[in-house]
Amino acid sequence: MLKPDDLDRFKNVLATMKKATLQSQHETEELKQTLGQVKAQLADVQADYQNLKETHQALQKRQREQQQMDYAMRDMLKNDYGVNSMKTSDVNARYVLYNLDHEEITKNKKVAQSWLNILTTAREDPDTKIAPTRLDRGIEQVKALINRIIELTRDIFKGPSL
Structure with a gap:
C-alpha cells in the first residue's frame, strides 16, 4: 500500500526522469547535428588536403623537369660553348x-x-x-x-x- 506522500514523490521522480530523458534526447539531436557538421567540415578538409597534395606533387614534378633542363643547359654551355661560369x-x-x-x-x-x-x-x-x-x-x-x-x-x- 502506498501513502499519498509516496505517490507524490513517485510522480515527481517520474516527471524528473521524463524531463531528463527529453533533455537527453534534445542534447543527442544537437550532438548529431554537430557531428554532421564536423563530418562535413572534415570532408572539406580532406578534399582540400587531396587538392594540395596533388598540387604539391605537380610542383615537385615541374621542379624536377626544370632541374633537368637547367642541368642540360649548363652542360651545353660548358661542353658545347666553353662557358664555365657566368x-x-x-x-x-x-x-x-x-x-x-x-x-x-x-x-x-x-x-x-x-x-x-x-x-x-x-x-x-x-x-x-x-x-x-x-x-x-x-x-x-x-x-x-x-x-x-x-x-x-x-x-x-x-x-x-x-
Whole structure:
C-alpha cells in the first residue's frame, strides 16, 4: 500500500526522469547535428588536403623537369660553348632581356626601375658577354615601359575633368 506522500514523490521522480530523458534526447539531436557538421567540415578538409597534395606533387614534378633542363643547359654551355661560369650581372640582365623578349612585362614601376639598373650595370661592364646592341635595345624598352607606367599612374590619379 502506498501513502499519498509516496505517490507524490513517485510522480515527481517520474516527471524528473521524463524531463531528463527529453533533455537527453534534445542534447543527442544537437550532438548529431554537430557531428554532421564536423563530418562535413572534415570532408572539406580532406578534399582540400587531396587538392594540395596533388598540387604539391605537380610542383615537385615541374621542379624536377626544370632541374633537368637547367642541368642540360649548363652542360651545353660548358661542353658545347666553353662557358664555365657566368657573372651574376649577366645572368640578371639575361633574365630581364628574356622577360622583355617574351613580353612578360611588369606593371610595377619599382620592378621596371630595377630592370633598368640591371641592364645599365650590365651595359657598363666591359667584360659582359651580352651584345651591347641587345642591352641598348633592352634599356630603351624598359625606359619606354617606365614612361608608360608613369603616364598610366598620372591618368589614374588625375581623375575626371570638371
